[in-house]
Amino acid sequence: MQDLSGISLFHSLSPEQSTRFASSCTWRDYGEHELVIDIEDTSTDVRFIVTGAVRVIIRIAVGKEVILGEMSEGSFFGEISAIDNSPRSANVTTLTRSRICTMPASVFRTILSESPEVAMEIMQLFAARIRSLNMRLAEHSFLQAKHRLYSELLRLSRVRSANPDHRIVSPPPTQRELAERIGTRREVVSRELNQLERDGHIEKARGGIIISNVAELQHRISEGWEGS
Structure with missing residues (x-):
């Protein structure tokens, strides 16, 4: 019988709890872009990503979408509906072949009541999301699209192993994806990326977008806040 020991959120559960709660869950394999x-x-159930990755999208108008982010192995989604019993607020689609564990809302709420450790982790997650959403709201309210693009590139990037002074966004998102993340048109993203490349601040490689001048992007973002 499967248990919940492979899901990081439930590391504090006892073996008995892990097995008991798992008996009410189901595991399903999804294809790419499903x-x-x-x-x-x-x-109202909660979904846990055992393997693979998903993208979370919200539609703000007919034909318009905003990418809220991606989640990978160890992450979960659907907990808000499980708590407030309201309809889903976003679309979730797989990016790769994925295996997902589905937990009924009633079981999820029982775990929260029985395990203060799990409940605290959920509250910490909510706090982090609120902080992130507050920052994104401020960016959309006060920054121009180009400054939002600089911020998003830095958010998506990680230190490049070949050069610790550089950062890389890999795999490279499409211009449309970047536009949907920051709420602008693809043409705006294309123009700004090309200008950054001409200025020598980024490099477009097959494996990703290399940010070779991190300090310059950070400086431009600061100027954007000062000019807002």
């Missing part, structure tokens, strides 16, 4: 849940879906 819909997992959609906006306004009335289901």
